[in-house]
Amino acid sequence: MTAEVISELMREHIARLAASGKRTDGRRFDEPRPLVVQKNYIKNAEGSARVQLGNTDVLVGVKIDVGEPYPDTPNQGVLSTSAELIPMASPNFEAGPPSPTAIELARVVDRGIRESKTVNVEKLCITPKEKVWIMFIDIHALDYDGNLFDAASYGALSALSCARVPASKIGKEDYPLPLEHWPISVTSAKIGGNMVVDPNLDEERIAEARLTVTTDENGDIRAMQKGLKGSFNLDEVRGAIRTSQKVGRGLRGIVQRD
Amino acid sequence: MEDIEHIPKELKLIDAKGIRLDGRRFDELRPIRIEAGVLKKADGSAYLEWGNNKVLAAVYGPREAHPRHLQDPAKALVQCRYNMAPFSVTERKRPGPDRRSVEISKVISEAFASVVFVEQFPRTSVDIFIEVLQADAGTRCAGLTAASVALADAGIPMRDLVASCASGKIGGVVALDLNKDEDNFGEADCPMAIVPRSGEIVLLQMDGHLTADEFDKAMDLSINATKQIYELQRDALRRRYASVAEAAEQEAMREPARSEEPPREMPPDLPPEVDDL
Numbered sequence: 001m002t003a004e005v006i007s008e009l010m011r012e013h014i015a016r017l018a019a020s021g022k023r024t025d026g027r028r029f030d031e032p033r034p035l036v037v038q039k040n041y042i043k044n045a046e047g048s049a050r051v052q053l054g055n056t057d058v059l060v061g062v063k064i065d066v067g068e069p070y071p072d073t074p075n076q077g078v079l080s081t082s083a084e085l086i087p088m089a090s091p092n093f094e095a096g097p098p099s100p101t102a103i104e105l106a107r108v109v110d111r112g113i114r115e116s117k118t119v120n121v122e123k124l125c126i127t128p129k130e131k132v133w134i135m136f137i138d139i140h141a142l143d144y145d146g147n148l149f150d151a152a153s154y155g156a157l158s159a160l161s162c163a164r165v166p167a168s169k170i171g172k173e174d175y176p177l178p179l180e181h182w183p184i185s186v187t188s189a190k191i192g193g194n195m196v197v198d199p200n201l202d203e204e205r206i207a208e209a210r211l212t213v214t215t216d217e218n219g220d221i222r223a224m225q226k227g228l229k230g231s232f233n234l235d236e237v238r239g240a241i242r243t244s245q246k247v248g249r250g251l252r253g254i255v256q257r258d
Numbered sequence: 259m260e261d262i263e264h265i266p267k268e269l270k271l272i273d274a275k276g277i278r279l280d281g282r283r284f285d286e287l288r289p290i291r292i293e294a295g296v297l298k299k300a301d302g303s304a305y306l307e308w309g310n311n312k313v314l315a316a317v318y319g320p321r322e323a324h325p326r327h328l329q330d331p332a333k334a335l336v337q338c339r340y341n342m343a344p345f346s347v348t349e350r351k352r353p354g355p356d357r358r359s360v361e362i363s364k365v366i367s368e369a370f371a372s373v374v375f376v377e378q379f380p381r382t383s384v385d386i387f388i389e390v391l392q393a394d395a396g397t398r399c400a401g402l403t404a405a406s407v408a409l410a411d412a413g414i415p416m417r418d419l420v421a422s423c424a425s426g427k428i429g430g431v432v433a434l435d436l437n438k439d440e441d442n443f444g445e446a447d448c449p450m451a452i453v454p455r456s457g458e459i460v461l462l463q464m465d466g467h468l469t470a471d472e473f474d475k476a477m478d479l480s481i482n483a484t485k486q487i488y489e490l491q492r493d494a495l496r497r498r499y500a501s502v503a504e505a506a507e508q509e510a511m512r513e514p515a516r517s518e519e520p521p522r523e524m525p526p527d528l529p530p531e532v533d534d535l
Contacts, residue, residue, distance in 0.1 A: 100364045103357045115465045211462065221473055224448070224464035229371035231458035234477060241470050 006205045014206055015192045024202060025054075030243050032186070032198035035154060035254050039162040047163020047177065051155040054200060057089075057143035060155030062163045064177070066126065066170065067134035077124025077132045081110035083139035083152060090144040106139060108185070108225045109153045112214035113137075116183035116222035119160060123178040126170065133165055135177070146201035149212045149225075153185040158255050183222050184252045185214040186244035190230060197243055211237065213244035217252065271428040271440055278440070280309075284433040287423070287483050288396075292404065292490050294411045294498035300387075302412025304494065306404035309437055310394035315404035316387045317412040323383035333376035338367040338386040340401055346393045362398045369402060369422075369451050369460040375415040384414055395441035399424050399449050402461065407491050411498065419491050420460060421484035422451035425476035432472050434479040448476050454488040457481075 014024055021029070033054030042048040047062035069076060083106035085093040098106075113119070124133040137159065139152045163177040189199035189207035199207055208230030214223040221241060226232065232240075272278050282288070288309030297303035300316035307313075323329045323337075340362040344351050355363075366388070374384060386409065388401035399422040406420045426436045428444035441447055446466025452459050468476065 100360050103360045104364055107357060107361050111465050115467065219470070221464060221468045221470065222466070224462055225365075226459065226462035227365070227368060229368050231372055231453065231460045232462070233457055233459065234481075237459060237462065237477075238470075238474070241473065245470070 006202065010202060011206050014202060018191045018194045018196065023196060025200060029194060029196045030247060032247055032251065033200065035251055037154065037158045037254060037257070039158055039258065046166055047159040049155050049158035049162070051151050051158060053147060053151040053154065053198065055143060055145035056147060056151045058148065058151040058155045059140045059142055060152065060159045061138050062159045063136045063138070064163065064165055065134050066131055069125070069129065069132040074129040075125040076121040077119070078134040079110065079114055079119065079121070079137070080134065081106045081137040081139070081156070083109070083141070085141050089141040093144070104227070105148055105152060108149055108212055108223070109139065109156050111223040112153055112183045112185050113156060113160070116181045116214065116216045118157065118179060118181045118183055120178040120180050124165070144201065146199050146204040147187055149187050150185050150198060153214070154251065154255050157182065161255070182217050182252050182256060183214045184248035184255065185212050186247045187212040188240040188243055190232065190236065195236060195239055195243070197247055211240045213241050215245050215248050219245040269443060271443060272431050272433065278428070278433065280437060284431055285479055287435050287486060288437065290487065290490055292407055292494035294407050294494045302408045302410065302414070304404040304407035304411060306400055308396060308400040310392060311397055311400045312392035313397065313400045313404050314389045314391060315401060315408040317384065317405070317408045317414065319384040320379035320382035321385070323381060329381045332380055334374065334379035335383045336367050336370045336374055336376065336386070337383050338363050338370065338388065338405065340366060340388045340398065342390040342393060342397070346390045365461055365463065366398065366402050366405065369420060370405070370409070372458070372460055373417045373420055373453055374409070375417070378415060395436055395438040396424050399451070402451050403487055403491065407494055410495055418453045418455045419488060420451050421454050421487040421491060422449065422461065423480045423483040423487060424449035425479040427466065427468060427472060432475040432479065434483055448473070450477065450480050452481065452484050454484055
């Protein structure tokens with residue numbers, strides 16, 4: 001990975017703006033970029049969504065296939081999440097096996113969906129111990145302008161929400177994926193001691209630390225992930241949780257639309 | 259509470275008296291033992307037992323970072339490799355990094371990046387190796403706690419040690435330091451790492467189901483526990499270096515006595531000493 005170059009001017013500019021409560025793109029600290037979701041974007045996927053969060057553009061496909069359950073959960077469907085940071089999306093992404101960044105991205109998105117029990121996996125059992133439906137969530141970053149965590153997470157949830165289980169493959173009728181919860185992740189970045197929500201690329205590059213908090217429709221916390229080399233104090237963490245609950249409500253409405 | 263249904267009927271993680279399966283109360287840590295300086299080759303090392311977890315940590319560096327394109331001309335990299343031995347878990351783990359290990363390595367590297375004085379060692383890498391020899395939940399916290407001692411043992415300049423611990427929720431109760439069964443059948447787990455003297459949180463992850471209030475309780479438990487863990491870390495280092503310090507002191511005591519002796523003269527006809535290599 002080549003070191004990202006952000007001019008000292010830009011760094012100072014962002015930090016100075018933040019100190020006076022402003023951001024480069026005119027947003028409030030707790031204001032995410034506009035979210036646009038197009039569901040059923042890919043015909044050959046069982047579920048899919050193209051998500052634009054500002055200029056960050058992510059395509060998520062869900063493929064559902066018959067497979068074997070894990071031995072310790074013989075009557076539950078399986079969820080598997082991967083992410084590809086393709087070189088098209090950023091001059092800093094390289095082709096090759098998944099980087100630690102891509103792995104972390106996939107695992108954080110996966111955690112939010114899995115831990116909130118978004119999909120009722122018991123309804124994905126075909127024959128206990130033998131056959132269950134396996135959901136593959138594939139995250140494809142197309143254009144990277146910061147905060148892939150949230151964009152990918154909205155994409156994954158949107159794709160799941162329109163996915164159909166292809167039961168006709170086994171002589172039954174297709175049915176919608178049994179969705180029961182709506183986890184929304186909201187990422188805050190710490191810049192010069194201020195917390196800004198949904199950082200764009202410039203903000204993300206100079207951020208000291210990052211905290212992704214996934215909450216469900218009741219405002220309960222389902223997953224968290226701190227990232228980058230800086231730190232948070234406990235009050236900042238609590239603040240990020242409240243922001244996630246509040247901002248998440250608005251975004252959830254957009255993801256829930258058809 | 260839907261999670262509870264998956265627990266085998268006979269398994270109650272915490273009973274009416276608030277006693278857990280292994281006899282602990284909600285706010286009790288498993289026994290922790292730390293030993294510093296256990297490996298010969300590494301620049302610093304530590305061995306840690308935490309309940310049934312057994313973890314080794316080793317530190318090499320600061321040394322030249324490679325591959326070279328990773329080098330930072332302004333500071334040192336802190337690179338951690340967390341690895342589980344194939345025999346460390348009940349079902350054999352395929353050797354080598356899996357996605358979980360890659361993620362844990364990444365978050366631990368990031369946790370240490372802010373405490374190591376990286377500006378002092380441009381273009382170098384401080385390499386941290388964590389080997390989980392026996393796993394029983396909480397291995398990333400155990401590994402991080404051990405690695406912190408290993409860094410100090412290696413003499414890497416740091417602002418402070420980092421102490422780590424997890425709290426979670428079992429049978430509806432927020433509890434400290436979940437063991438394997440509690441982690442498998444509990445409702446939430448939230449590992450964290452903190453710089454004890456400043457209260458900076460350098461690692462934070464969570465999965466499961468917690469309300470904001472429960473999260474606060476969990477963090478209270480963890481923060482309190484890290485104070486104990488911090489003491490154990492410092493104690494391990496003290497024990498390691500007490501003997502070194504003692505030897506140095508004895509040496510110092512001998513010095514003045516020797517200096518009162520008349521200087522020994524070298525026999526002039528002796529050949530110069532040759533280092534036998």
